[in-house]
Amino acid sequence: MTDITAGLLPEGLRDRLPPQAAAAEHLMRGLLDHVASHGYERVQPPLVEFEESLAGRLGVTGRQELLRFTDPVSRHTLALRPDMTGQVGRIAATRLAHIPRPLRLAYGGAVLRVKGSQLRPEREMLQVGAELIGRDSVAAVVEVLTLAVAALTRAGVTGLTVDLTLPSFVADLAAAWAGPAPIADLATVEDLLDAKDSAGLAAGGASLYQPLIAAAGPAAAALAALGRLDLPPALADRLADVADVVAALAAGNGEGVAVTLDPTERHGFEYQRWIGFTLFADGVRGEIGRGGAYSIVHPDGAREPAVGFSLYVDGLVDAGLGIVARDRIMLSLGTPASVGDRLRREGWITVAALDGDTPAGCTHRWTGDTAEPLEGHA
Structure with a gap:
């Protein structure tokens, strides 16, 4: 070993x-x-x-x-x-x-x-x-x-981006399109969509799914493209719900957040x-x-x-x-505990010296009545 x-x-x-x-x-x-x-x-x-x-x-x-x-x-x-x-x-x-x-x-x-x-x-x-x-x-x-x-x-x-997806959309679409899309099975369709293989979809008799690949992109354009498909009412309603989510994001965040949509991810x-x-x-x-x-x-x-x-x-x-x-202030040996308590309440990080040397990383030294910047931290 x-x-x-x-x-x-x-x-x-x-x-x-x-x-x-x-x-x-x-x-x-x-x-x-x-x-x-x-x-x-x-x-x-x-x-x-x-x-x-x-x-x-x-x-x-x-x-x-x-x-x-x-x-x-x-x-x-x-x-x-x-x-x-x-x-x-x-x-x-x-x-x-x-x-x-x-x-x-x-x-x-x-x-x-x-x-x-x-x-x-x-x-x-x-x-x-x-x-x-x-x-x-x-x-x-x-x-x-x-x-x-x-x-x-x-x-x-x-620079936030929200990438939306519709996890069950393809499966639900396959159920609705079972007649006009005689491809081997749902897994085959999903694999071809994962690969963005538009030609493979066409070759397998599932060209109806090709618009899903092209629809991926900015949310507004993607929703518009999906809305042009012949969708059953339940999926059309789902797209309307997603559009409401996109609109709410835009209203709440202005131009600060980009929103995209990939219906096949x-x-x-x-x-x-x-x-x-x-x-x-x-x-x-x-x-x-x-x-x-x-x-x-x-x-x-x-x-x-x-x-x-x-x-x-x-x-x-x-x-x-x-x-x-945050500034770190050195407290010399013998500094009263009450002084350290007060400095910490004021937002300082206090570092107690254990000998005559200045602890590493300190930006200031407590002189007894004031905080004195150390060299390079003025």
Whole structure:
């Protein structure tokens, strides 16, 4: 067995050092404080659950992200959570099932996945989110989506893009178009749409789906293109609901947020229902959040509508957000504790000297009656 080099961490894991560790905590606190101000109450699910229970609340993609091990106490298989949304759903369906709806819950903490992606190699991430349980109406989606946008904007994120998707649209369309689209099966259609293979659709006798590929883009144009299709009333109504969401976003954020729509995107939205969304921003690698409407399954099998979002803090930290510079003042040996208390109340970070040397990182020195800037910090 090869010895592990001291300080080496498993692939996809890392240490957060100053000031990034403090920035991550600052961002998490700010995001959670913002959603709390809108009535979302904090819950704190455990890092580990029984694998069978946790896997049952995740989509196919989520199941693949479970890191499993055997519990030495119960002898059952446990799993580390790759996402907290399902855990919040479990809490809502069991311990908080008696609370009147809509129920607003918020959460924040670390999640761990089996492996990262090429775009996001990290396996451990900080996730912050909010779930509105008991409703998945246009008003509920608008509340949750605008809350996510506002929380990110307050955190200093700029150049936001909201990429909307319609997770079950293609499947519902296939059911309505079963006669005029004699292609092998739905999976074939979805694979060709994923590949944006317009020629393949035509060759398979499913040219009716070709406009879905061309429709992807700015939300207004995409909705107009989809509206020209021969849609059953239920899907036409769904597009009208999505248009209402887009209009509400524009009204609430002016020109500050770009909104796009891809009616064929479905990866990562296995358990979402009529609408899903992904959030991107200028200067931040990969997605910074996602969410949508979904169902929570209760122990008796009943389904309850919900809508929520998850935000990923690490990308914001890597982009330089959340770092708050504060002056650090050195207190010489013998400085009364009351002086340090007063300076901290005034907003200083105090660093007590343990000898005659100035502690590293200090910007000022307490002279006994005033704060004196150190060289280079005048």
